[in-house]
Amino acid sequence: MSLAGPAQGADGVCVTDDADREVCLEAPASRIVALSPGVTELLFAAGAGEAVVGAVGFSDYPAEAAGLPRVGSYDRLDLEALLALEPDLVVAWAGGNPGDQLDRLAALGLPVYFSDVGDFAGIAESLERFGTLAGTPDVAASAASSLREEVAALRERYAAAAPVPVFYQVWEQPLMTLNGRHWISRSLELCGGVNLFAEASALVPRIGVEAVLARDPEAIITGGMGEPDSTWLEAWRAYPRLTAVRRDNLFLIDPDLVQRAAPRLVEGTRRLCQYLEVARGRR
Numbered sequence: 001m002s003l004a005g006p007a008q009g010a011d012g013v014c015v016t017d018d019a020d021r022e023v024c025l026e027a028p029a030s031r032i033v034a035l036s037p038g039v040t041e042l043l044f045a046a047g048a049g050e051a052v053v054g055a056v057g058f059s060d061y062p063a064e065a066a067g068l069p070r071v072g073s074y075d076r077l078d079l080e081a082l083l084a085l086e087p088d089l090v091v092a093w094a095g096g097n098p099g100d101q102l103d104r105l106a107a108l109g110l111p112v113y114f115s116d117v118g119d120f121a122g123i124a125e126s127l128e129r130f131g132t133l134a135g136t137p138d139v140a141a142s143a144a145s146s147l148r149e150e151v152a153a154l155r156e157r158y159a160a161a162a163p164v165p166v167f168y169q170v171w172e173q174p175l176m177t178l179n180g181r182h183w184i185s186r187s188l189e190l191c192g193g194v195n196l197f198a199e200a201s202a203l204v205p206r207i208g209v210e211a212v213l214a215r216d217p218e219a220i221i222t223g224g225m226g227e228p229d230s231t232w233l234e235a236w237r238a239y240p241r242l243t244a245v246r247r248d249n250l251f252l253i254d255p256d257l258v259q260r261a262a263p264r265l266v267e268g269t270r271r272l273c274q275y276l277e278v279a280r281g282r283r
Helices: 037-045 063-067 079-084 099-107 120-134 137-157 183-190 209-215 231-238 265-281
Strands: 013-016 022-025 032-034 052-055 089-093 112-115 164-169 193-195 219-222 250-252
Touching (some): 032 037, 037 052, 099 112, 112 120, 137 183, 183 193, 183 265, 219 265
Parallel strands (some): 032 089, 164 193
Antiparallel strands (some): 013 022
């Protein structure tokens, strides 16, 4: 566990968040507001679901989260609705929530935990930290342990897998992908995938079709627009010389399984690994 502590006084608890800030509560949180769908998933997985009283839009997993009161969207919070819930802990998305609004919450004296998860280790550590803050350490520890074991099993299984050059498509217009620091790229790497745009400076860079054609991926994977729609993949068939097209290595994945840094990323990674195995079999 990467905690600073977790320190615990009489009934109080302290942890260090992903911004390296100490977050202390006088007692385990009982009214938590989650400011990203991924944070919502993490809190429920850590056993803190009963304490979550509000969330931003698209917080739809698990099913219980869908009925939570909304406090705006991740990129524009409804501070009035949030404050009306009288939270004793706000879990923010450090990379996505508006900084000025988070500063406002902190200025009002609300404990704000900054979450910025970037890999499986971070997911496991976040589960443990949230379990500490919500008073559910046993549930959280079990969830973190299971995640680590599943990841270790995948890493061992694909440790010697032949590399597969991959283009992961995040969006179509403009065409966007991921660099090597993104957790999806790290999941692909665990499977033996080689992200062809890993060296890009931006986490989610914009690129041109010509750049994809020049790098000639062996597999193209996308989550599409969040629906089971292969339109983006079919568009690549206009380039029949692409190795991915010639071998029919065009794969669609449920974006909720890979585009949120939460425990379901293990399931998403398992599917990515299966796709790359299909690609290897078509050589």
